[in-house]
Amino acid sequence: MIRSGSFSKDQMSRTKNTDSKTWWTREREKIAALDRKGKIQYIWNYYWLWIVGIGFFLVFGIWFVWRSTTAIRENWIGIAFPNAMTQAGNDSQLWKDYLEYTGYDTKKKNVLFEDKLYFDPTRPGGTANSYYEAFVAMIETGQMDAVTMRRDEMEALGKSGRFLDLSAAPQVEIYEKYQNRLVYSIPYDETYSRDPVPIGIDVSDSILLTKYHIYENSCVFAIGTNSRHVDACLEFLDWILDGKTGAVDAETLAAETETELTEPMT
Amino acid sequence: MIESAQTKDRIRRVLKHVFLIIMAFIMIVPFAWMILTALKTNQEAISVNPFYIFPHNGWHWENFGTVWKSYNFIVLYKNTLLLIFFRVVCAVLTATMAGYAFGRLKFRGKSVLFALVLIQMMVPAQIFIIPQFLMVSKIGMLNTTFGLVFPGLVTAFGTYLLKIGYEGLPKELEEAAAIDGCNVFQRFARILMPLTKSSMVSLGIFTAVFAFKDLMWPMIVCTNADTTTLSAGLAKMQGQYGNDYPAMMAAATLAVVPMVVIYVIFQKQFVEGIATSGGKL
Numbered sequence: 001m002i003r004s005g006s007f008s009k010d011q012m013s014r015t016k017n018t019d020s021k022t023w024w025t026r027e028r029e030k031i032a033a034l035d036r037k038g039k040i041q042y043i044w045n046y047y048w049l050w051i052v053g054i055g056f057f058l059v060f061g062i063w064f065v066w067r068s069t070t071a072i073r074e075n076w077i078g079i080a081f082p083n084a085m086t087q088a089g090n091d092s093q094l095w096k097d098y099l100e101y102t103g104y105d106t107k108k109k110n111v112l113f114e115d116k117l118y119f120d121p122t123r124p125g126g127t128a129n130s131y132y133e134a135f136v137a138m139i140e141t142g143q144m145d146a147v148t149m150r151r152d153e154m155e156a157l158g159k160s161g162r163f164l165d166l167s168a169a170p171q172v173e174i175y176e177k178y179q180n181r182l183v184y185s186i187p188y189d190e191t192y193s194r195d196p197v198p199i200g201i202d203v204s205d206s207i208l209l210t211k212y213h214i215y216e217n218s219c220v221f222a223i224g225t226n227s228r229h230v231d232a233c234l235e236f237l238d239w240i241l242d243g244k245t246g247a248v249d250a251e252t253l254a255a256e257t258e259t260e261l262t263e264p265m266t
Numbered sequence: 267m268i269e270s271a272q273t274k275d276r277i278r279r280v281l282k283h284v285f286l287i288i289m290a291f292i293m294i295v296p297f298a299w300m301i302l303t304a305l306k307t308n309q310e311a312i313s314v315n316p317f318y319i320f321p322h323n324g325w326h327w328e329n330f331g332t333v334w335k336s337y338n339f340i341v342l343y344k345n346t347l348l349l350i351f352f353r354v355v356c357a358v359l360t361a362t363m364a365g366y367a368f369g370r371l372k373f374r375g376k377s378v379l380f381a382l383v384l385i386q387m388m389v390p391a392q393i394f395i396i397p398q399f400l401m402v403s404k405i406g407m408l409n410t411t412f413g414l415v416f417p418g419l420v421t422a423f424g425t426y427l428l429k430i431g432y433e434g435l436p437k438e439l440e441e442a443a444a445i446d447g448c449n450v451f452q453r454f455a456r457i458l459m460p461l462t463k464s465s466m467v468s469l470g471i472f473t474a475v476f477a478f479k480d481l482m483w484p485m486i487v488c489t490n491a492d493t494t495t496l497s498a499g500l501a502k503m504q505g506q507y508g509n510d511y512p513a514m515m516a517a518a519t520l521a522v523v524p525m526v527v528i529y530v531i532f533q534k535q536f537v538e539g540i541a542t543s544g545g546k547l
Contacts, residue, residue: 064412067406067407067410067412068405068406068407069406070406071406071407071408072406073403073404073406089489090489090490112489114489116485116501116502130481130482130485130501131485131501133392133395133482134482134485134486137395137396137399137482137486138486140396141396141399141400141403143399143403
């Protein structure tokens, strides 16, 4: 029971009576005694806040029900492209071409490509920003199914345990198919493994680099541990590799290593 | 003797003013730098000489036009103002009611509930991001104003601030209202709530500033350019204009305009609000 400060039960019950019955009867009598224009004037003067409030909640309620019943909640796939060098988000050429390739209907489910994420997991403090926090939220909630990044960045990011261990039993097919392309990372969690764990697939020779120039030199694809669309991720992988399942071209890797080593620090 | 005291006083005053001028300079320089960089060419902007602050090759006002055209600033302003408006309204409305309940009413479980409110203040906001995102996502509110406003519908800090405000009011006021026939809601709405105006204004200001500065949440829930806010839009420009500092600074200058306007309009309330709550923005 809600009771105010220092009031007795008698006082409270008296107040309650005043609240409902007397007040309501008095108001009805007052309104009834007025002419039509006076009634409108009186109601608006004394109850405009209630009218506006209830009106707002009515409109909001209708909109809320409409939106929550009609919104597209499910995704076909969500892929994050952190540190992308060109547009790779929704409505980019990559996104359009992928939709054309898969035939996904975006009126039924979303295809999310997120390229506005900038962080550097290779250096201390490189992840202390909102982009990284947003990325973590997206990957932890399964909103983003997969990630593509530069090789050194992926190796550093892979330590967090946020990507599928491709050597684990459910991923055995992926492991076997891409075993010449696997990228390893030693997890922070020593109880999980003290040895390098395969967390990504090197796609440095994929169309992401050769056609769309989203990355330079190297690129690794990894699937999030909370992904609900692993099959769609593999389909994307097939598309970007365009049938290539063998080892990454040695020249590409050598070139990227050389460039990284010879490039001055900026 | 008197002359010596006057000289000491004058020196003290001069030192005080010198100190204040230096402090004001430190505060103003980043803003001046931002605006002046927005008017430079990219080559000038990346000049490392820190004293090369004024544009030498003419004032490039067109940088503002370029950024304005590239990014839909009208939409960004609209989204940001909607976010600020709804967050302030919701925070003040819920906090004032909860503050009254915790500050003036007696009910079972009050201490436990208030402890829950306090616990919410003690943990980092990042902890709530994932559950909140999942909730917004499950009800299909991603990329909407409601999705943006959602974490600000209730505020633990505001509840605490308003509770303190209500506790500070004399009991006699409420008792007199009750004797005159006011029910609990009337006592709250007509008698006590108007007296906590300064606390509500403080809360409104804090909420508005935090809503304006909020970056992470808009970045997560609004992936569409049409629904994002100034802070998130600006952050995304960092990638697009990674090397174009004048464009970035022009965008930053445009982004602070609404807050400057709000500050100019509510300058008195800002100062009073900070004095009331003892906080910093």
